Amino acid sequence: MEAKNLSKRWILAFYTPRSSLEACKSAVFDAGAGCYSGRGNYTECCWATFGIGQYRPGNAADPHIGVAGRLEKVEEAKVEVLCIGEEVLNKAIQSLKEAHPYEEPAYYVIKLEEF
Template structure:
């Protein structure tokens, strides 16, 4: 019994020395207990706001117009990464494009009825948001030397 009393007294003393820290009642420790901001009728959204959709614009351009086309799409907002830490970002690789201008075509390079092979650059840029992507495509079409520029747009998943 004496031992039980001693142990009980020892445990109580240790508990007094090691008090847990309890957050202030006016400031909830866990976000799930926070009241929603705004009027009482509004509910908190269970999901954070979704980020702007991302698109990849890929285009093919003769070497003589690479910089002009890149600057045009960059001016439209393409090539910028979230939070503004990077801009004018792209990937480019060299390749050979081929086309056959048909009747009624007005080719910038080559002749109607003759297969043309041109050294071209493949350029890939990120577009944050649909409006940025549409504006970048429009600016690319204005700056590109071809009557029908080759480009592709891919919608990317936010993962």
């Protein structure tokens, strides 16, 4: 059986304050994330859920929201977006870091397997 020649795919998941949601989504979409090729040629696809994130900035931190040393709770969105190809993934992460208001944006990457 001949192996399929498929592009590598990942899910980029990130958290952002609700006030920065649209800017962060636009940044990763502009980098090429959220596109599904095929008959429908869908773009700007993602999944977003909302919840409360919390963090305590260290003494040397310069937090966008909150004060160093004090526990902060923020209404945030978790966004999941498909990245097809390593170049798109890297560009999306870099664009997210540039658009995100936090000193250290929280994100993770999941590699997808074809079945």
